[in-house]
Amino acid sequence: MIERYTRKDMGALFETEHRLRIWLEVEKAATRALMEKGAVDPEAARLFLESSPEIRVQRMEEIERETRHDVIAFLTMISEQIPAPARAILHFGMTSQDLVDTAQSLFLLEAIDLLQREMDRFSGILREQALRHRGTLTVGRSHGVHGEPIVFGVKFLSWYSEFGRHKERLRHARETMRVGKMSGAMGTAVHIDPLTEEAILFSLGLKPEGMATQVVARDRHAEFLSTLALIGASLERIAVEIRHLQRTEVREVEEPFVPGQKGSSAMPHKRNPVGAENITGLARLLRSYAQAAYEDVALWHERDISHSSVERVVLPDSCILLDYMLHRMGGILKDLIVYPEQMQRNLDLTGGLVYSQAVLLALVRTGLPRETAYRIVQDAAMRTWRGEGHLRDTLRTHPELPESADPHLWEAAFSPEPFMKNIDALYERVLGPETGA
Known part of the structure; x- marks a missing residue:
């Protein structure tokens, strides 16, 4: 995602170095469980577990230009820094997606935790504004036409209720994504048995996919991104309301307009709902990412790689975008200018x-x-x-x-x-x- 829409904490989760650190964490968790099972040489395993290889991104990229395989490049970069006996048991019995899918779940859980924190903050703002405006009379509209008097606060009350449902959906999505796999190239647990797989994943705070192929099933990722897109749609609902109410002919509310802010290069008087318009546009992007995730569900046989290029974009971008949208809309609503007299x-x-x-x-x-x-x-x-x-x-x-x-x-x-x-x-x-x- 471009820097304009990336907040520091969320963006850091999808940096290459952070991703590779989680890869190393997964490799060590697998080695530890295999050692305890007696499946690998304990001395070699100890040497690897006690090692502290650096994450050398440039070196890995150099290797990948030759191998054209990011996991092999990563393993080679790590192997160059660990004792020779440890190299023999690195990635033992695993396939690339055992590492990639398991690690991906871990940093997506980190992202969901940040989103849950931002959702709590946003819900608090909705609650605060609902209480503040419980006595503010305004006109209710259906089809854009005046209907009957309502209390302005019930708009926030409706949104608060909606985001309560979203918080539950996000909790469910987190549980859906709390899976990994260590069942090998075709998912049949040939080299790492199911009990050892469970031990590896449990140590990472994950659970095994019920029946994996070479990958964790992609309906999980589609459900997760659908949840993010739905939250984005609700943010768009709020944004559209603000845009309508800020029309010159209506002018019941306005976005915050700070000193020095400009609304137009040509018309000095302009005070536009640019924040709400920004949210409206980004919600469209979130929905398109969810659609792309649906396309990833139907992989060939036990797996093809068509999902990989999509997920490199849609997974980080969706999390980063929603984090930004929640924060920006929260700021708009917290400092929303309300005109009761105009109402x-x-x-x-x-x-x-x-x-x-x-x-x-x-x-x-x-x-x-x-x-x-x-x-x-x-x-x-x-x-x-x-x-x-x-x-x-x-x-x-x-x-x-x-x-x-x-x-x-x-x-x-x-x-x-x-x-x-x-x-x-x-x-x-x-x-x-x-x-x-």
Whole structure:
């Protein structure tokens, strides 16, 4: 991933040197278990386990230019630095993917741990904003059109609930990826028996793939990247909301705009939702990576190498991107500029139309048939849409409104208060009882 979207801690996990250190850790774990099993010479194993070979990336790259095989280049680089007897038992009974897939799971688990930490931080921001705006009235929209009054905080409440599900999905994805293999070239445990394989993997905090081929099954990786893409889609959902609400005609919220920031090289007045737009674009990229992972599931027979080139890109890039997206969107939401006065102006913009359902039900309570009440309110509402007055006035003068319809009953419907009466219960449902009134 390009440096622009790479945060330090996550990016470091996918550096070549870190990857090779994990490879060395896996090789030593395998040697230790094989020594305890009595499958390799104990003195040779001891020499390897006590050695401290350096990770010489340039030397490995030099060897790889000749061998055109990264694992062989790695093993050669290590062999050059360990005693001769130890070289005989290095990588004993293993195939390249025993090393690569097992190590890959280890650094993906590290990446997931960082993502879980960032998810916790992000969820905390959503919770904080939900509580801050539990009394901020705004207009709810469906199809982009004004519907009814809502509390601005319930937007954050909805997102908080959604990210609670994502945290559970990410926990499940972590368990799905907590696998490795040491079962050899065709997965049939010819040279390293299943019990020894388990010992190796357990020592690394992993469990064995149920029935591996030459590789760990790639449905696992597809599920993992699908989870990341789904989290990205939810971040996009938030981003799109901010972009709509920051439109000049709406202007209910704005992204933070810091001193010295510029919005346009041509138009000095511009304050654009560039952060939310950035998140929207990166979510598209995450989805494309998940699609690529689906293509990797159907490998030939016991394995081909078509997945390798894909995973070298999509696995690190997906983790790095989502880490960046969570951090950036968290910053946007934490310092989001909210305009309650503009929200109130927008509530009043349509001349009481946002209370049409409340008025309809009030008329029904006076004894009018629902069909009749609906026709009267809709007709009055269409007049209000045409600019002929507030809904209260177009309704009061409607020729079909019977005298029996007590105006004190239906005029009281033009109030936002009833729309807040169950907000505390909704907050308690999502955040817990301590968040009630």
